[in-house]
Amino acid sequence: MCPMEEIVRAMNYVISQGWSMYWGTARWSPVEIMEAYTNCRQFNCVTPIVEQAEYHMFCREKAELYLPEMYNKIGVGFMAWGPLSMCLGDTQNSERLWLPKGSFKTKSQSYSWTEDEVNKEERLEETRRIFDKARDISTLAEKLGCNAMQLSIAWSLKHEPVQCLLLGATSPEQLHQSLQALQLLPRLSTGVMLEIERILDNKPVRPPPISTLALR
Incomplete structure (x- = not known):
C-alpha cells in the first residue's frame, strides 16, 4: 500500500x-479516513x-455507527451504494424474492474440512x-404499494447519515422504477420504520468501551 502522505499529496496535486x-x-475504515x-x-x-461505502438493510454498522461521527468531527460526508446490489431476480417481476447476494457463499473459509462443515451449517442457518x-420485507413492500427494491432505496434515503445514494440501472425502465422510490419517502412514517426494524432485528450497537484497568 502507498503511504498515506503519498496518497494525500497525490490527490492534492x-x-x-x-x-x-x-x-x-x-x-476506507474510520481510522484510515482520520489518518x-x-x-x-x-x-x-x-x-x-x-466516503463511499456499502449501505443497505443487511449492511449497517459502519454507516450508522461510525460515519456520522466522521461527519460531525471533520465534515466527511457519506455516499452510499448497495440497495440494488443485493436484489436477486427480475425486478420487474414482483413474485421474485429479494435477497442479499452475500448470503450465498460456497467457497471454503478455512483449511479444515470439519471446520468448513460447521461454517457451512452456520451459513445455511444465516441464509434461512x-x-x-x-x-x-417484500410482504411489507406490497402493503405499501411498491416492490422491495423501491422500499430498500427509500429506507436508505430515510436515514440521516446518507447524503447521496448511488444507483445503477440496465435500462431506462429500471432507472425510472428506482426513482419512483422517492415518492415512497413520505409514507415511511415512524410506525413503518419501526416495523422494518422489527423485521430486520439487526440495528447496530456500538460495543461498550473496555477499561484498561480491567486488563491489568
Whole structure:
C-alpha cells in the first residue's frame, strides 16, 4: 500500500492541476479516513470530503455507527451504494424474492474440512434467517404499494447519515422504477420504520468501551 502522505499529496496535486474539484475515499475504515485527514492538515493538502461505502438493510454498522461521527468531527460526508446490489431476480417481476447476494457463499473459509462443515451449517442457518426477513420485507413492500427494491432505496434515503445514494440501472425502465422510490419517502412514517426494524432485528450497537484497568 502507498503511504498515506503519498496518497494525500497525490490527490492534492490532482486538484491543484484542475483535473478534479475535490476527492473522497471508498470503503476506507474510520481510522484510515482520520489518518488521511490528519496528514492533509499536517502537509496543508485538500482534505477528503466524502466516503463511499456499502449501505443497505443487511449492511449497517459502519454507516450508522461510525460515519456520522466522521461527519460531525471533520465534515466527511457519506455516499452510499448497495440497495440494488443485493436484489436477486427480475425486478420487474414482483413474485421474485429479494435477497442479499452475500448470503450465498460456497467457497471454503478455512483449511479444515470439519471446520468448513460447521461454517457451512452456520451459513445455511444465516441464509434461512435472511430469507425469512427478506420475505417479510417484500410482504411489507406490497402493503405499501411498491416492490422491495423501491422500499430498500427509500429506507436508505430515510436515514440521516446518507447524503447521496448511488444507483445503477440496465435500462431506462429500471432507472425510472428506482426513482419512483422517492415518492415512497413520505409514507415511511415512524410506525413503518419501526416495523422494518422489527423485521430486520439487526440495528447496530456500538460495543461498550473496555477499561484498561480491567486488563491489568
